[in-house]
Amino acid sequence: MKALVQHGYGPPKSLKVADIDTPAPGPGEVLVQVAAAGLGADVWHLTTGLPYPVRLVAGLRRPHQTIAGLDLAGHVTAIGEGVHDLAVGDRVFGTGLGALAETARARADKLALLPGNVGFEAAAATPISGVTALQALRDKAEVQAGQRVAVLGAGGAVGSFAVQIAKILGAEVTGVCGPAKADLVADLGADHVIDYTRSDFDTGAPFDAIIDTAGHRPLRVLHRALTPRGTAVIVGSETGGRWLGGVDRQLRAALLSPFTTRRLGSLIAAEDRAELETLAGYLAEGRLHPVTTPAENLEAAPEALQRWTKGTTVGRTVVTVQ
Numbered sequence: 001m002k003a004l005v006q007h008g009y010g011p012p013k014s015l016k017v018a019d020i021d022t023p024a025p026g027p028g029e030v031l032v033q034v035a036a037a038g039l040g041a042d043v044w045h046l047t048t049g050l051p052y053p054v055r056l057v058a059g060l061r062r063p064h065q066t067i068a069g070l071d072l073a074g075h076v077t078a079i080g081e082g083v084h085d086l087a088v089g090d091r092v093f094g095t096g097l098g099a100l101a102e103t104a105r106a107r108a109d110k111l112a113l114l115p116g117n118v119g120f121e122a123a124a125a126t127p128i129s130g131v132t133a134l135q136a137l138r139d140k141a142e143v144q145a146g147q148r149v150a151v152l153g154a155g156g157a158v159g160s161f162a163v164q165i166a167k168i169l170g171a172e173v174t175g176v177c178g179p180a181k182a183d184l185v186a187d188l189g190a191d192h193v194i195d196y197t198r199s200d201f202d203t204g205a206p207f208d209a210i211i212d213t214a215g216h217r218p219l220r221v222l223h224r225a226l227t228p229r230g231t232a233v234i235v236g237s238e239t240g241g242r243w244l245g246g247v248d249r250q251l252r253a254a255l256l257s258p259f260t261t262r263r264l265g266s267l268i269a270a271e272d273r274a275e276l277e278t279l280a281g282y283l284a285e286g287r288l289h290p291v292t293t294p295a296e297n298l299e300a301a302p303e304a305l306q307r308w309t310k311g312t313t314v315g316r317t318v319v320t321v322q
């Protein structure tokens with residue numbers, strides 16, 4: 001099968017398409033014939049091994065996982081031992097081990113059935129970014145109908161899901177993005193759009209919740225923009241730092257939060273079937289429309305990942321695999 005492989009850490013162009021053996025599913029796993037796969041921050045971190053603490057998990061000298069990619073959508077083609085809730089032929093989406101390949105292994109509990117009216121490209125955009133947005137809004141910020149929510153990075157992968165899910169939860173949403181993405185964010189349903197090159201998001205304050213996916217604003221700015229019982233969820237931001245890579249604020253937020261009535265928290269999203277099923281419902285009902293930047297095949301994926309580093313992509317980049 002064709003797969004996008006990496007044998008060492010390096011820039012996006014170090015990813016190469018190669019012919020390799022089709023994997024076999026392990027216990028609790030299935031094989032998925034991948035129709036489409038997502039890429040963005042996650043694939044970039046694992047390809048480059050940056051920031052360095054990534055390597056403590058992914059492999060110190062070289063990546064343990066040589067096939068790139070996590071988000072996927074496709075058909076189940078084989079079932080591993082102990083899997084009783086999926087069958088060959090099922091349309092599924094979720095996260096796998098080496099999604100940027102014609103066939104990928106995936107843990108069955110990291111997949112959900114894909115409703116027949118949802119396309120593979122939309123589905124492949126959803127697992128990591130959609131679950132992250134859902135958990136940030138619903139579980140961390142506990143957003144209620146009528147509350148005021150700011151989404152920083154509203155035209156990005158997580159942010160474009162966060163705007164839409166916050167609206168589904170009944171919030172009044174302020175989307176913060178650069179000028180090129182302002183129309184898109186308005187189309188996603190944001191009640192207010194702030195172009196951060198003209199004025200910053202705190203002009204719309206106070207907010208009951210801030211979902212922070214970009215811009216690396218100081219904690220005091222987030223704190224000041226919250227209502228007295230408000231919550232900021234720091235999802236992430238890219239600073240290019242080789243050691244902390246932007247997570248310094250999450251560490252300081254954990255230290256500061258006990259001393260204030262406002263909650264400053266962070267999130268490590270965990271995709272599982274229940275979360276994917278919630279999102280599958282929204283997709284099937286037409287309430288959630290993933291924003292995607294397309295890449296036409298596996299060969300185009302390294303260049304697409306390079307484009308993501310320039311900040312010119314909208315939503316999640318999705319590679320049509322076959």
Ligand SMILES: NC(=O)c1ccc[n+]([C@@H]2O[C@H](COP(=O)([O-])OP(=O)(O)OC[C@H]3O[C@@H](n4cnc5c(N)ncnc54)[C@H](OP(=O)(O)O)[C@@H]3O)[C@@H](O)[C@H]2O)c1
Nearest residue numbers: 041132153155156157158177178214215236237267268269
């Ligand atoms: N904690 C977790 O479990 C988790 C899960 C997924 C992702 N993440 C992290 O979350 C971050 C966002 O991920 P993503 O996939 O959504 O990235 P992304 O697709 O690159 O989106 C980031 C967006 O932020 C916008 N932006 C840049 N500077 C900004 C600023 N100053 N203010 C507001 N918006 C700004 C960018 O475009 P414009 O400037 O054109 O608007 C871009 O659309 C990354 O650091 C990623 O690693 C964490």
